[in-house]
Amino acid sequence: MTDKQLQLDPQGRLKHFLSIEGLNRKLLVDILDNAEQFVGVGERTVKKVPLLRGKTIVNLFFEPSTRTRTTFELAATRLSADILSIDIEKSATRKGETLLDTLRNLEAMHSDMFVVRHSNSGAAHLIAANVAPHISVINAGDGRHAHPSQAMLDVFTIRRHKQDFYKLKVAIVGDVMHSRVARSEIHALNTLGVQELRVIGPKTLIPTGIEDMGVHVYHDLQEGLRDVDVVITLRLQHERMEGPLLPSASEYFKLYGLTEKKLSVAKDDAIVMHPGPINRGVEIDSEVADGKRSVILQQVSHGIAIRMAVMSMTMSTLAGQQ
Amino acid sequence: MTQNRLHIRGGQLIDPANQLDAQQDLYIADGKVLAIGQAPDGFQPDQTIDASGRMVIPGLVDLCARTGEPGNLSKANIASETLAAVSAGVTTMVCPPDTDPVIDSTAVAELIHSRSAQAGLARVLTIGALTQGLEGERLASIHSLKAIGCLAFSNADRAIVSSEVLRRAMEYAVSCDVPVFLRAEDYWLGRGCMHEGAISTRLGLPGIPSTAETIALSRDLLLAEQTGVRLHFCRLSTAAAVEMIADAQQRGLPVSADVSLQNLHLTEMDVDFLQPDTHLRPPLRTQRDRQALRKGVADGVIGSICSDHKPLDLDAKTAPFSDTEPGASSIESLLPLIIKLAAGDSVSLQQALAAVTCNPSRTLGLDLGQLSPGASADICIFDANDDRLLQRRDLLSQGKNSPYLDWSVSTRVSHTLMNGRIVYQAQPE
Numbered sequence: 015m016t017d018k019q020l021q022l023d024p025q026g027r028l029k030h031f032l033s034i035e036g037l038n039r040k041l042l043v044d045i046l047d048n049a050e051q052f053v054g055v056g057e058r059t060v061k062k063v064p065l066l067r068g069k070t071i072v073n074l075f076f077e078p079s080t081r082t083r084t085t086f087e088l089a090a091t092r093l094s095a096d097i098l099s100i101d102i103e104k105s106a107t108r109k110g111e112t113l114l115d116t117l118r119n120l121e122a123m124h125s126d127m128f129v130v131r132h133s134n135s136g137a138a139h140l141i142a143a144n145v146a147p148h149i150s151v152i153n154a155g156d157g158r159h160a161h162p163s164q165a166m167l168d169v170f171t172i173r174r175h176k177q178d179f180y181k182l183k184v185a186i187v188g189d190v191m192h193s194r195v196a197r198s199e200i201h202a203l204n205t206l207g208v209q210e211l212r213v214i215g216p217k218t219l220i221p222t223g224i225e226d227m228g229v230h231v232y233h234d235l236q237e238g239l240r241d242v243d244v245v246i247t248l249r250l251q252h253e254r255m256e257g258p259l260l261p262s263a264s265e266y267f268k269l270y271g272l273t274e275k276k277l278s279v280a281k282d283d284a285i286v287m288h289p290g291p292i293n294r295g296v297e298i299d300s301e302v303a304d305g306k307r308s309v310i311l312q313q314v315s316h317g318i319a320i321r322m323a324v325m326s327m328t329m330s331t332l333a334g335q336q
Numbered sequence: 337m338t339q340n341r342l343h344i345r346g347g348q349l350i351d352p353a354n355q356l357d358a359q360q361d362l363y364i365a366d367g368k369v370l371a372i373g374q375a376p377d378g379f380q381p382d383q384t385i386d387a388s389g390r391m392v393i394p395g396l397v398d399l400c401a402r403t404g405e406p407g408n409l410s411k412a413n414i415a416s417e418t419l420a421a422v423s424a425g426v427t428t429m430v431c432p433p434d435t436d437p438v439i440d441s442t443a444v445a446e447l448i449h450s451r452s453a454q455a456g457l458a459r460v461l462t463i464g465a466l467t468q469g470l471e472g473e474r475l476a477s478i479h480s481l482k483a484i485g486c487l488a489f490s491n492a493d494r495a496i497v498s499s500e501v502l503r504r505a506m507e508y509a510v511s512c513d514v515p516v517f518l519r520a521e522d523y524w525l526g527r528g529c530m531h532e533g534a535i536s537t538r539l540g541l542p543g544i545p546s547t548a549e550t551i552a553l554s555r556d557l558l559l560a561e562q563t564g565v566r567l568h569f570c571r572l573s574t575a576a577a578v579e580m581i582a583d584a585q586q587r588g589l590p591v592s593a594d595v596s597l598q599n600l601h602l603t604e605m606d607v608d609f610l611q612p613d614t615h616l617r618p619p620l621r622t623q624r625d626r627q628a629l630r631k632g633v634a635d636g637v638i639g640s641i642c643s644d645h646k647p648l649d650l651d652a653k654t655a656p657f658s659d660t661e662p663g664a665s666s667i668e669s670l671l672p673l674i675i676k677l678a679a680g681d682s683v684s685l686q687q688a689l690a691a692v693t694c695n696p697s698r699t700l701g702l703d704l705g706q707l708s709p710g711a712s713a714d715i716c717i718f719d720a721n722d723d724r725l726l727q728r729r730d731l732l733s734q735g736k737n738s739p740y741l742d743w744s745v746s747t748r749v750s751h752t753l754m755n756g757r758i759v760y761q762a763q764p765e
Contacts, residue, residue: 020610025647035538114654134656135540136609157656159540197540222543254389 020142027331030142030151031324033160034201042205046170048323049316056318065326067093067160069126073099074141075154076132081290082154083166085314086129089321097308101215113137114144114267123145126332127325128152135159135194147335150328152321158194162215164289165198167320169206171313172244175285179206185238185280186229188248188297189269191221191259195289196248204228215270218259235270240279246287247297255296256309263296273299277307285309340382341365342756343375346479347387347717352690353706362392364713367756371709374429382679384430385751387717393689393753395427395714397705398647400596400642401667403429404734405745407436409661412734417667421732422760424668425716426643428704429458430696432517433465434492440465440476440595442484444711449485457759459714461532461700463490463517466505472496475505477514482642485699488568490517493617498525499555506565507516515566520553520577521618529658531604531619534606539609541658544619546574553577557584560591569593571644572619575628582637592699594640594691595629597673602626602739612653613739614659616644630682639695641688643670647735663688665735669726671718672745679746713756722748 016262023029023037024147028041063188071084071090083099090097102116120128127150130138134274142151153159169179174183184203190196190213203211204227214218225231232238239245254264286298286307294300303310342364349372356372363371370376374666401421404412412728421429431448433439439448445462453459464486465476471494478489489509496502509516525548531537532543553569555577556581572578572595584591598616603623614620628734630636646663653660670692678688693705704712726743728736753762 017679091344133657134658136658137656139609140656156541157540157658194540197538221537222532223537226534227538 017052018246020139023102023331023335027334028324028327029327029331031162032138032142032151032153034162034165034198034205035160035169037205039205039207040170042166042202043079045320045327046168046173048327049170052100052319052322053316055209055322056315062094064094066090066093066329069095069329070122070124071095071097071129071325072126073097073129074102074120074131076102076130076137076203077098077155081152081157082131085317086154086321089199089318089325090329092318093322093326114189117141117145121149125149127329129154133153133157148332150320152324154329155194158192159196160198161194162198163321163324164195165202166324167313167317168199168246168287168289169202169309170316171287171309171318172285176243177311179208181204182208182214182244183210183242184208184244184246185214185242186237186246186248187272189219189250189254190215190224190248191219191250192254193248199225200227200229201247212238212242216260226295234281236277242280243284245272245277245280245286249289249291250297267296270296271297272302274301277302287313289292290314340745340756341380341453342607342753343379343384343715344387344392344715345353345384347390347392348394349707350387350689350746351359351707353394353694354660354688354708355686356707357686360608360643362707364753367713369591369707369709372707379448385717390717390719390750392717393425394693394705394707395716395752396425396670397428397430398426398643398645398667398670398690398692399640399696400432401429401645402431402435402647404437404647405451406444409652410647410649410735414451414460415455416732416734417645417647418452418455418460420543420731421667422754423732423749425671425718425749425752426667427458427714427716427752427754428461428464428697429667430700432463432492433490433590434470434494438465438470439463439481439486440470442477442480443491445486446482455761459629460756463488465489466491466509466516467496467501470494472498472501472692473627475508478508478514482514487702488515488661490570493519495523495552497527499559499621502556503563506559506563510563510565515568515699516524517568517570519570519618520549520556522548524553525551529615529619529694531621531661532609533604533622535604536609544574546621549574549577549618550580553580557591559591566590570594571599571642572629572632572638573599573621573625575625576639578628578632580645582632582635584644585637592640593638594696595638596639596641596644597670598644598664599626600633600641600677600740606739607650609657611739612655612657613664613737615657615660615662616664617662622722630677633691634687634707639691640699641674642696643667645729645733647733648737650736664739665733665737666740668731668733669738669740671716671749672726672747673740675720675737675747678747681739695757713753715753717751718747718749718750720747722746724748
């Protein structure tokens with residue numbers, strides 16, 4: 015079954031949100047437009063809309079996360095849903111039997127939506143393929159595969175600053191190999207039709223065949239940043255800073271760390287993004303992270319709006335089916 | 337009552353060992369092939385099987401077929417899997433040593449031999465462990481295992497990391513006069529769960545590059561040359577490996593190879609999060625690799641095709657892709673997909689059938705898989721024009737993890753004989 019068949023109902027509406035792959039441009043724009051109307055909600059005195067009143071959403075985190083979990087919780091709360099967060103040690107679910115058993119138990123509690131994060135690629139797909147038909151599954155990150163809500167909040171932030179994707183050159187810098195964020199961003203930006211998409215990093219962190227996803231590969235940061243409108247830096251996990259992939263964090267910073275000086279070859283109005291949490295002095299210099307080009311904090315607040323949009327869209331699709 | 341004398345009448349006999357493809361009668365007595373064509377003087381059959389309109393071939397010899405016994409990953413056992421085997425015309429299953437516990441003691445080998453004798457369906461032959469516990473450190477008791485019937489020695493899917501240990505294992509195998517079976521895979525590069533390429537990158541699954549196979553294969557070939565061991569490579573997956581084996585054979589090294597049915601029929605394009613039955617070792621590779629493997633069979637570089645049968649319970653396959661147990665339930669698809677392969681233009685019917693009959697038998701040093709007078713009467717009779725879909729409900733294996741469900745095939749086995757005894761007969765529809 016393809017992503018498209020699993021995620022969309024027969025009318026092409028979003029039923030689950032698992033991956034950007036298989037979603038068309040119109041649907042992505044719908045999500046962005048929907049998110050626009052939710053941006054203001056957080057600024058009101060009463061930060062709530064009643065769209066999901068009476069719905070129960072379960073945050074199912076098989077892998078620890080603070081920020082993504084919190085923004086999903088906030089998004090659910092602002093939609094007036096009840097939210098329950100469960101952290102499940104991966105060791106307790108070694109066998110798929112237990113993973114599906116967990117699901118059955120939660121289904122029995124009359125949940126309406128699962129927000130799933132798992133350290134293995136494809137986990138959210140497996141869950142979506144096995145849940146009861148009245149439940150929607152939102153992928154909050156699966157292995158190295160996809161993190162579609164992060165990608166949507168990133169393109170949302172880009173659209174707010176740059177309006178038209180058509181003319182943009184975008185560079186994604188860093189550990190593309192292990193990044194689900196990068197993979198989802200590549201699908202989203204190419205679907206939305208950016209002019210040029212680049213990935214920049216040492217060959218050890220650029221996965222084989224990534225060109226087939228529609229990107230240009232650069233190993234030289236200066237060359238890759240030339241004339242770009244948007245720079246997205248990726249987080250480098252601590253355990254990968256020293257070993258067979260990289261000699262040291264300091265050498266990585268020297269070669270690929272984003273500094274004002276290195277950014278000088280980008281467009282004057284280029285914006286800088288990062289999915290967080292930031293390793294200052296490893297993938298990005300503090301001067302850049304806190305500087306005028308940085309939109310990193312906006313990304314965080316846009317994350318809530320995007321998640322509200324996606325949650326309300328899938329719930330409305332399921333409501334339409336009943 | 338056992339039927340001693342059998343007459344198989346009117347079938348199309350295909351016997352690659354004797355380059356036979358003709359409509360002939362077959363006469364069997366005392367478990368052996370007695371004659372082909374004319375009935376021997378005074379032959380009075382106890383039973384006659386009408387095979388007209390059907391194919392009559394030697395029973396299949398499957399160089400890699402696991403029964404799940406001993407083991408705990410599946411409800412499958414020797415009784416269930418030998419039944420699945422004979423229902424699909426396979427009369428000899430070769431069990432690799434990665435059972436649980438592994439075949440590094442005579443007790444385990446004896447258990448398998450006695451359980452299969454008890455079941456009385458297909459013959460289950462064993463490959464002994466090359467190293468104790470397959471851990472790649474200390475030699476297993478190769479001589480004792482040979483003495484109770486292990487025909488070859490292997491480390492199954494576990495790489496022998498130390499080249500020193502591998503060298504000594506080969507030398508010891510030479511002293512014991514046994515062949516060594518290896519699946520070439522570098523331990524360090526082989527830790528992913530699918531072929532490394534654009535598709536593994538898109539799915540975010542850890543990849544196994546082709547060099548995982550070719551690096552190990554180079555080492556193994558060099559050590560084979562040094563030690564003089566008879567070496568058989570199990571389940572090649574890459575085009576480059578086929579070339580390297582062809583080279584070695586041209587240089588006169590005693591090297592043979594097989595390929596899994598899956599690598600001949602599927603590619604990395606078939607891998608999908610919701611298709612855990614495509615999680616396999618070796619991984620499914622590119623279309624170019626598949627083409628080269630087929631050509632390797634046609635050219636005789638790859639002598640044998642095995643099912644690489646591994647029955648697994650649903651639990652083992654219900655998890656995120658990389659957490660699922662690799663393996664496919666495939667023994668019942670072997671004959672149908674061999675015939676399907678021969679219907680294409682890369683491999684002839686004789687070559688395809690040789691790869692599952694006389695060739696694997698020769699690799700084991702046996703004279704099974706042929707219809708020569710005096711040979712064991714292991715025989716498969718099948719209808720080659722029975723168009724149907726492979727369906728889950730038709731699988732007799734306890735493992736339903738087949739990657740071929742809903743594939744269209746055209747064969748159906750009507751009778752299987754082992755040592756001249758009918759061990760399977762299809763129920764009339």
